[in-house]
Amino acid sequence: MPPPMTTPQPVRGTQSLIGEDADRFHAVIAAFDRVRARFGFRRVEVPVLEHTAVFARTMGETTDVVSKEMYTFEDKGEESVTLRPEFTAGMCRAYLSEGWQQLAPLKLATHGPTFRYERPQKGRFRQFHQLDAEVIGAAEAPADVELLSFADQLLKELELGIGAAVLKLNTLGDPETRAAWRDALFEHFSSRASDLSEDSRARLTRNPLQILDSKAHSDWPVVDSAPVIDDFLTPEAADFFAQVTDGLSAAGVRWERAPRLVRGLDYYRHTAFEFITDTLGAQGTVIAGGRYDGLVESPRGPHTPAVGWAAGIERLAMMIDAPQPERLEVAVVAESQELREGAIAVTAALRRAGMTCELVISGNPRKRFDKAVKLNPTQIYSLSYRGGVLNKSQRGAGAQKTDLDRREFDRRSSYQ
C-alpha cells in the first residue's frame, strides 16, 4: 500500500504529456492514420481488457510477458481479466468471435495503450502505446510485402532521417524447415554447451533459437559458427522468402538480411522482421513483427494464416523532429473593463469564421497586451481607451486574408 500523501503520485511507468511531447505523440498517430488509409488497412478498435486466457494461450505461458509482466486481476464477477500487453492476440480473438472471418482476407490497423509490468527506462513504460497492423486470412507472400511496405512508408513519412531505422529481415521457414533447423541448432549448441553463458544454457532445452540473439559476448563465437537456416529451407519456404524479398525490392523497400533474427514461439512461420535503430539506447526495436500462420489454429481454431507488426509510439515520438506547435492566429485584448463584451463578440465571430482565437480580458488591464504578446499570435486585436477615446487596432503580419473585415470588426466590437 502506498503511504498516504498530500499530492497524488502517478502510477509508476505511466506518463502524462503536454506541449511538445504531446505534439510528438500525436504526430506519430496522425502519420500512421494517413498511411494506413492509403494502404487500405481498415481502422478497427479492440478492447483494452480481455480474458486472461486470450493472451496466456496465444503468447505462450512461459513467455516473460505472460509469466511476469501482465496486469492480470479478478474483476467483480470473479473472472480473470488482463490489460492487453500487445494487440495481436486481441485482434485474433475479435476475428474469431465477432464474425470478421466472413470479411477475410482483412487488412486491419489500430492503435492504443498497452500494459506491461516492467522496470521503466528509456523507451520503456508500464503503460505504453502501440501502432498495430495485421493482415489476417492471407497466406501469400504479397501480404507480407504489403505489410512491410506500410511500415516502411510510415517511417519515411515520419522523416526519421537516412539510416535512422533499418529493416532487418529473416525467414523462419515452414514447420518442416523450422524443425530441422531447430534440431541442428540444438545439436550444435549442446556440443558446445560449456562455452555458452548461463542464460543461453538455460535456453538450450527451452528454446535453442533464442540463443542466436544472445547479447552475451562469450556466446558470439559459438553463435557465429551455428548452422544457418538457409541450409534447411524447403523449396516451398525458399520460394516464399524469395517472393517477399523480390516484392520488397520492387516496392523500393530497403532491407538487410538478419539470419539470426528469430521468434521463440512455434506458430511463427516464414517472415520475421524488425526495424532497428541505434538512437534510442537500449531499446533499439521500433517496429517488430512477422507471419504467425499457426497462431489462430492453436489449439483449436480454423486454419488462419496472418502477418502483422506492432510499433512503439513513444519510441517513434522520441525519434522525430519536433512538430510545429499549433500557432495561435489571433489574440483579442480588452484593455479596459467596459470593452470586455466587445472583445467577446469579436472573438466569437472569429472563431465561427474558423480562426484560432484567444481572448485576453482578465487580470491587470495594463498587462493584458503583454499577456497577448506572450501567446505569440499572428495578429493582435486590441480594444482600449486612450485619452478617453475608444481605440481599436489590428496588428500583425498577413492581415489581409484572414483578417476580420474592418467594418465587421467595428460592428462587433461595439457590442453593448
Add this chain to the structure above:
RNA sequence: GCGAUCGUAGCUCAGCUGGUUAGAGCAUCGGUUUGUGGUACCGAGGGUCGCGGGUUCAAGUCCCGUCGGUCGCCCCA
C-alpha cells in the same frame, strides 16, 4: 527480478568540512512606469528540503530503509 545514479518553490538550480527565521532566476499575481510585437522598477503568494526512521547539542547536508525519476542488465514495441 538485478545494478548504477539522482529527488530542495510550478520550472531550472544554488545551499561550503552538519550551525540562526532555506535562497536566486524564470513563471504566477498585484502596484507604479511605459504606451503597442516580449519596457523598467517595487512588492506578494508559493517549500513540513520525496517519505519514514536513526546518529547528533544541532540534519537540506551524515547513516539505514522506502517510494519515485533517469540510465543500464534481462526482456521487449
